[in-house]
Amino acid sequence: MNDLLIAYRLLRKKFKAGMFSKDFYEAFSYVEEKAFFKDLVYGVLRRQEYLDWVVNKFLRKKDIPPSIRTILRIGAYLILFTNIPNYAVVNETVNLVEKQSFRKLVNAILRNITKIPYLEHPKELYLKYSVPKWLLEYWKKFLPNDYLYSMLEYNLIPIKTSARVNKRKLTREQLNLENIKYTAHSPIGIIFETFNISPWELKEYIKGDITYQSESSQLIPLLIDFNKDEFILDACSAPGGKATEILELSDVKLYVNDIDASRIELVRNQFKRLNLRAEKFTIKDARKLNFDFKFDKILVDAPCSSLGTARRNPEVLRRQSPKNIKFLSSLQKEILTNIWTLLKQKGLLVYSTCTVTYEENTMNVKWLVEEKGGKIIDIRDKLENFKVKYLWDGYGALFYPDENLTPFYVSIILKE
Numbered sequence: 116m117n118d119l120l121i122a123y124r125l126l127r128k129k130f131k132a133g134m135f136s137k138d139f140y141e142a143f144s145y146v147e148e149k150a151f152f153k154d155l156v157y158g159v160l161r162r163q164e165y166l167d168w169v170v171n172k173f174l175r176k177k178d179i180p181p182s183i184r185t186i187l188r189i190g191a192y193l194i195l196f197t198n199i200p201n202y203a204v205v206n207e208t209v210n211l212v213e214k215q216s217f218r219k220l221v222n223a224i225l226r227n228i229t230k231i232p233y234l235e236h237p238k239e240l241y242l243k244y245s246v247p248k249w250l251l252e253y254w255k256k257f258l259p260n261d262y263l264y265s266m267l268e269y270n271l272i273p274i275k276t277s278a279r280v281n282k283r284k285l286t287r288e289q290l291n292l293e294n295i296k297y298t299a300h301s302p303i304g305i306i307f308e309t310f311n312i313s314p315w316e317l318k319e320y321i322k323g324d325i326t327y328q329s330e331s332s333q334l335i336p337l338l339i340d341f342n343k344d345e346f347i348l349d350a351c352s353a354p355g356g357k358a359t360e361i362l363e364l365s366d367v368k369l370y371v372n373d374i375d376a377s378r379i380e381l382v383r384n385q386f387k388r389l390n391l392r393a394e395k396f397t398i399k400d401a402r403k404l405n406f407d408f409k410f411d412k413i414l415v416d417a418p419c420s421s422l423g424t425a426r427r428n429p430e431v432l433r434r435q436s437p438k439n440i441k442f443l444s445s446l447q448k449e450i451l452t453n454i455w456t457l458l459k460q461k462g463l464l465v466y467s468t469c470t471v472t473y474e475e476n477t478m479n480v481k482w483l484v485e486e487k488g489g490k491i492i493d494i495r496d497k498l499e500n501f502k503v504k505y506l507w508d509g510y511g512a513l514f515y516p517d518e519n520l521t522p523f524y525v526s527i528i529l530k531e
């Protein structure tokens with residue numbers, strides 16, 4: 116079980132650094148196709164609070180070194196959530212313990228866990244759903260119960276990989292791929308049930324027939340009516356999911372910006388792979404971006420706390436803090452302030468985030484409208500056409516999560 120050691124090292128890194136390092140993503144994509152590894156690392160993160168609760172029942176002294184905590188989480192996860200024989204899990208997990216003095220303890224706790232007859236449910240919701248306590252209390256303040264519970268339930272279920280088909284080349288019905296389903300909301304989306312090879316080696320991806328993108332993200336450009344030769348700005352574009360989609364959907368003059376030069380390279384590569392042409396690429400802070408003409412439509416797919424992506428990235432829930440949400444909210448406000456000046460009269464601003472916070476969504480759009488005088492476009496009919504369930508706050512829509520849709524907020528504002 117070499118995967119176990121890799122998983123342990125990655126999970127340890129996270130606890131040391133407080134968040135995932137770049138190494139995680141590099142190592143992870145290297146072994147992407149290893150389903151067991153993915154299930155293990157993400158599973159441990161997805162169930163972290165719950166696993167700690169189970170482990171703590173058998174610990175007299177709860178204050179144990181982080182390395183031992185990680186090893187116990189791995190062992191508890193494998194025992195409770197996989198079919199691997201218990202004796203193998205206990206042996207292999209105990210082998211991860213470097214300090215001799217802790218081996219006995221880990222062995223004893225894991226053996227106790229193997230004797231648990233069925234999965235118990237703690238009364239406290241944050242333990243049951245494995246969410247940091249502060250975050251659950253925060254969400255309760257502004258989310259209706261049905262939204263909250265639906266999100267918490269779905270967050271425990273890993274999400275399958277989605278992609279969109281390149282509308283310029285083909286429809287999803289013309290794709291010759293096995294093991295796919297169609298997305299329920301996006302008319303250009305597919306869901307992979309399984310992968311036989313690495314997603315990046317798939318012929319359809321290399322040829323530019325498909326692009327990996329979440330279904331929620333696919334829906335954002337589909338909510339906008341683009342007209343030929345309009346001037347469009349994608350202010351925060353990397354890695355280019357929506358920028359490339361916009362050009363697959365329409366013949367517009369697209370300006371593609373991101374603050375991060377290495378991430379703009381990713382966008383350029385996607386444009387090359389898809390054989391698309393942007394009017395211009397810029398590497399600028401959207402708070403200072405400037406052009407000597409104005410745009411018909413601008414997309415601000417803002418840097419955000421990404422809480423809606425927890426099914427793909429369970430660590431995001433633990434990486435965030437009230438302080439960071441506040442910071443991101445004011446960064447977004449500054450971006451919106453500048454971007455508003457780049458928009459034509461009668462132009463449209465599309466603001467979206469993949470997060471579920473009041474400060475980054477409702478509060479920012481409310482502020483923009485009150486401060487700058489924009490008019491909210493009612494997108495509810497459009498969303499209903501795509502059979503999307505949403506929460507409407509009077510400013511924008513927050514998608515309800517479902518089997519394949521992850522929370523996403525979108526607002527369209529007209530500059531009168």
Ligand SMILES: C[S@@+](CC[C@H](N)C(=O)[O-])C[C@H]1O[C@@H](n2cnc3c(N)ncnc32)[C@H](O)[C@@H]1O
Nearest residue numbers: 351352353354355356357374375400401416418
């Ligand atoms: C949510 S991602 C955009 C995803 C992209 N629109 C897509 O669909 O693939 C946010 C992006 O904003 C960029 N960003 C962060 N701060 C920025 C700023 N001040 N100005 C411009 N871009 C910024 C980040 O580098 C990141 O690539």
